[in-house]
Amino acid sequence: MSQKEKICGKGLAMLMIATILGVRFLSLPRDISRLSGADGWLTVLGSGAFLPLLVWLAYRLARYFPDQDIIQYGQEILGKIPGWIMGWLFALFALMITAINTRMFSDVTKVFLLSRTPLDVVVIAMLLTCLPLITGGAESIARIVQLFVPLILVFFLTIILGSLYNADFGELMPLLEQGWLPVVRGLPLAITSFIGVGVLYFFFPNVKRSSQEKLGAWLLGGIMLPWLVISVLVIVAQAVFGREEIHFLLYPIVSLSMAATLPASAFLERLDLFFIIFWILSSFNSIAITYFLALQTLNRLLGLRQLQPMAWLQLPVLYFLAMVPENIEQRAYLLHWLSYAGGIFVFLYPLGLLLPLAWWQRRKRA
Numbered sequence: 354m355s356q357k358e359k360i361c362g363k364g365l366a367m368l369m370i371a372t373i374l375g376v377r378f379l380s381l382p383r384d385i386s387r388l389s390g391a392d393g394w395l396t397v398l399g400s401g402a403f404l405p406l407l408v409w410l411a412y413r414l415a416r417y418f419p420d421q422d423i424i425q426y427g428q429e430i431l432g433k434i435p436g437w438i439m440g441w442l443f444a445l446f447a448l449m450i451t452a453i454n455t456r457m458f459s460d461v462t463k464v465f466l467l468s469r470t471p472l473d474v475v476v477i478a479m480l481l482t483c484l485p486l487i488t489g490g491a492e493s494i495a496r497i498v499q500l501f502v503p504l505i506l507v508f509f510l511t512i513i514l515g516s517l518y519n520a521d522f523g524e525l526m527p528l529l530e531q532g533w534l535p536v537v538r539g540l541p542l543a544i545t546s547f548i549g550v551g552v553l554y555f556f557f558p559n560v561k562r563s564s565q566e567k568l569g570a571w572l573l574g575g576i577m578l579p580w581l582v583i584s585v586l587v588i589v590a591q592a593v594f595g596r597e598e599i600h601f602l603l604y605p606i607v608s609l610s611m612a613a614t615l616p617a618s619a620f621l622e623r624l625d626l627f628f629i630i631f632w633i634l635s636s637f638n639s640i641a642i643t644y645f646l647a648l649q650t651l652n653r654l655l656g657l658r659q660l661q662p663m664a665w666l667q668l669p670v671l672y673f674l675a676m677v678p679e680n681i682e683q684r685a686y687l688l689h690w691l692s693y694a695g696g697i698f699v700f701l702y703p704l705g706l707l708l709p710l711a712w713w714q715r716r717k718r719a
Contacts, residue, residue, distance in 0.1 A: 359561045362568045364495035366575030368556055368642060371498045372549030373579040374505060375639020376454040377688065379461065379632075381546055381583065382590040382605040384689070389539035391596040392529060394588045396536050400543035401584070404550070404576045410703050411553035412572060417710060419562070423554035423703070424653045430706050440654050443698055447647035448667065450695065451640060452674030453688050455479050458636040460681060461604060466629055476675045479640060480668055487645040488661045491559040494645055501634045508631040509582050513589055515613030520592035541693065546583070548695035549639075550576055554703065555646050603681070607632075644671070 360368075385393035418426040424443070428436030459475040467475060486493055529536070553572070560568070590605045593612055602608050610628035648664050657663055678684035 360492055360495040360556065360559050361561055362571035364499055365553070365556055365560055365568065366571040367498045367502045368495060368552050369549055369572070369575035370506075370579050371502050371635070371638035372552050372642050373547055373576075373639075374502075374509075374582065374635055375549070376457045376461075376636050377546060377692070378583050378586075379457075379604045379606045380685070381543075382587045382599055383602055385539050385543060385587065386591070386596070386599050388542060389535040390531060391525070391591075392531075392536050393539060394525060394584070394591055395528070396539035396543050397580075397584045397587045399536060400540060400547070401577065401580045403540075403544050404547055404580055405573060407544075407547070407550045407699060408553070408572045408576050410700065410707060411550060411557075412568065414703055414707055414710075415553065415557040420558050422558055422649070422653070423706075424650055427702075427706060430710055437654065439702060440650060444647055444650040444654065446691070446694055446698060447643055447650060448670060449674060449687075450691050451643040451647055452671045453678075453684060453691060454636070454640050454643065455671065456675040456678060456684050457688065458633075458640065459675070460684065461607065462629075462633075465607065473672070473676060476672055479637070480644070480671055482637065483641040483644050484664055484668070486641050487648055488664050490660065491556055491645070494641060495556075495559075498638055498642075501638055505631050505635045505638075506578070506582065508627065509586065512610050512613050512628065513585055516589045516593050516609055518614065519612055520589055521595075522592045524592050524595050525588065541696065542689075545692040545696040547576065547580065548692065548699050549579075549642075551695065551699040552642060552646070554699075555649060 381397075382393065385396055389396040414423070414426070418429075421429075424436070424440045427439055430436070431439070455476055458479060459472055462475050463470065463472060486497060586606055586609065590609050591599055593609060594602060594605065599605055607628065644664075644667070648660060648667060651663055651667070652658070652660065655663075678687060
């Protein structure tokens with residue numbers, strides 16, 4: 354890939370934002386409140402203290418291997434067989450997260466938009482829509498993401514502003530009524546909601562060499578901006594629906610868009626209609642990115658160069674995995690544990706690579 358075809362620092366940051374602001378966060382206020390109670394919003398705010406560490410870890414490893422992704426340098430550090438095994442585990446994880454996110458997108462779309470359309474039709478339609486984009490490579494995905502993400506961020510800001518009229522911030526009080534334990538209990542789930550940082554391990558080799566030296570600010574913004582958006586949405590959702598009622602909302606962010614209004618504008622009085630449009634764009638971004646990661650990982654492991662054959666071979670596998678959950682509860686259960694598995698791939702595994710690498714580098718200098 355020539356330098357002209359590579360992506361810039363802004364593109365890498367946008368890829369991270371798009372992956373995080375995808376499907377998973379729709380139910381996050383409910384999931385967090387079930388673990389942390391009324392202080393769930395404090396849990397999400399507190400998770401922001403750990404996110405720069407995830408970015409630093411990815412950036413540090415990438416600087417050692419600027420032309421390789423984690424599948425390639427994992428085999429160099431651990432050895433061919435252990436690295437190969439971890440590569441296949443990540444490929445399975447990427448396939449599962451793509452399939453479950455596609456299923457969640459299809460479930461929400463059926464409820465709010467296409468109630469008479471069979472579920473499997475919606476699943477197949479989304480996967481087929483992603484195919485032309487992912488077979489175009491990393492640069493094509495980065496271009497689309499840079500086009501859509503600013504629009505999505507502006508719309509989320511509109512939802513927040515439209516919800517303030519109905520918000521009662523007294524629902525956030527009293528602080529720490531049951532102490533710090535509930536806040537800490539929800540931290541792992543809150544942090545793993547940002548596993549989209551994992552795109553750095555795969556897209557860094559596609560960044561222009563001139564941009565690799567100046568990525569710090571872009572990467573920090575790429576993780577802290579979605580954290581800020583999600584934190585404010587969680588706070589506003591609890592303020593609008595109350596600390597008890599939010600437990601019973603299936604998709605609190607969707608409900609928030611339905612409750613939000615801008616009285617001064619008749620055109621935007623029904624924000625939920627616009628929410629579906631922008632959320633489809635957001636979901637498309639996120640699903641396409643994880644679809645591409647699964648594709649690129651399998652190509653690396655099998656030594657393939659062309660993207661299109663494997664992309665088509667993945668499609669029936671993704672369809673099958675997406676249809677495995679028999680109901681919303683099973684799908685939510687799978688997504689819950691996949692989030693924790695994501696924590697292994699974006700934190701524990703990279704940390705296990707960096708520590709022996711740093712030790713070897715220090716010993717070499719000595």
